Amino acid sequence: MSQAEGSYYVPHESRWPVYGVPGMVLLAAGFAVYLNGGDWGVPTMVLGAVITLMMVVMWFRDVINESVSGKYNHQVDVSFRQGMAWFIFSEVMFFGAFFGALFYARVFIVPWLSGADPATSQYLWDSVLLSWPTAGPGMQDLQYEAMGPWMLPALNTLILLTSGVTLTWAHHAIKENHRSKVVLGLLATVLLGATFSFIQGYEYIHAWHDLNLQLSTGIYGSLFYMLTGFHGLHVIIGALTLLVILLRVLRGHFTPDDHFGFEAAAWYWHFVDVVWLGLFVFVYLI
Incomplete structure (x- = not known):
């Protein structure tokens, strides 16, 4: 009742x-x-x-x-929507802190230690010339390669963008009560998310062993793994959540007018997509 x-x-x-x-x-x-x-x-x-x-x-x-x-009822639905909105806002602040650390290191610290302000830099690391990506002062002799934007990162970008399209297709289908299309769209999104995680795992193995890019590779290595790693964790959580939604659809849950569980998972997935675009630009591309 x-x-x-x-x-x-x-x-x-x-x-x-x-x-x-x-x-x-x-x-x-x-x-x-x-x-x-x-x-x-x-x-x-x-x-x-x-x-x-x-x-x-x-x-x-x-x-x-x-x-x-x-x-x-409707009041509970409104509360759920407000709660999910605030949750995503907290996630924005979470990733904003790491993007802020990346911005601070690249825009302020690296030029400062490289002599942009000679009056102070000489007391810290005199005659150090740094350019991003860098492991930082004192680690200039560390041999490593930065992860480039093409091949694996670009492929993962295409995969996540495609997953956003398949999820949006499933969302429109559930509004029109086309349950078979909802199942196909959700299944495709979950599989694309799993593919993203598999490729990222392979990317980490390649970076760690072939490029010598590790957590110990100074400021660049730690920021690279913290930003992309936490995002990868969010992809796994989002894919598992969508898998639960898929199982609920198969059991006959949700209607065209009552499917906020689906919408909440979709909001989260689209947020993960947007964060990855920022990562691709600021971590890999420039």
Whole structure:
């Protein structure tokens, strides 16, 4: 039975945040220990990932059950839309911090240390000439190659742009209640996302072993992996979310007038597309 007009559904108390917080803490702590060479980093990371994944699956289950049982009304839909908008805004700030670090290093630090301001640079790294991409002062003898924009990065750009088209096609199809087209569009988007992740993994192996471009390659290496790595994580999360939406479509969920779960996943995926365009331009191209 749907909610009465003018009422508002208040969810019951959930235990899943209690599980989610330690899971994410263990995941982050294990990753930090792994980066610093600790022996227990990987097992802790795996344990945290398993706990976090279980929390997400069970929480998704509860929300889906509440939705299909008719407990949500227009007010809840508005709240969901506002919440998703604020979530994406927080993601904009998240990536903005890393883009800001890249901008600060390229526009301010590199020229400053290269003698643009002789009055101060002589007290830091005298006679150092740097140009981007650079590992930074003190690492001029480090042999590495920067990752170029063409081949793998350009191919991944084409893949993500295509995935945005297939997802938009599926969105129009769900509004017209063409469920077979929705399934095809979502399936194509998920497969394109998986292909992107596979190519990026191959790119990392090539960069790490063939180009000697590693996390330890100064400011360029750390920014390269932090920016592209976090984006890659978002692609994986987005593809998994769209996979859940695909499974829901196959089970008959969503209607032309009630499909915000689909829309929220689409908003997130299009945001990931836009971030990649920024990465392609500012990390790979220029």
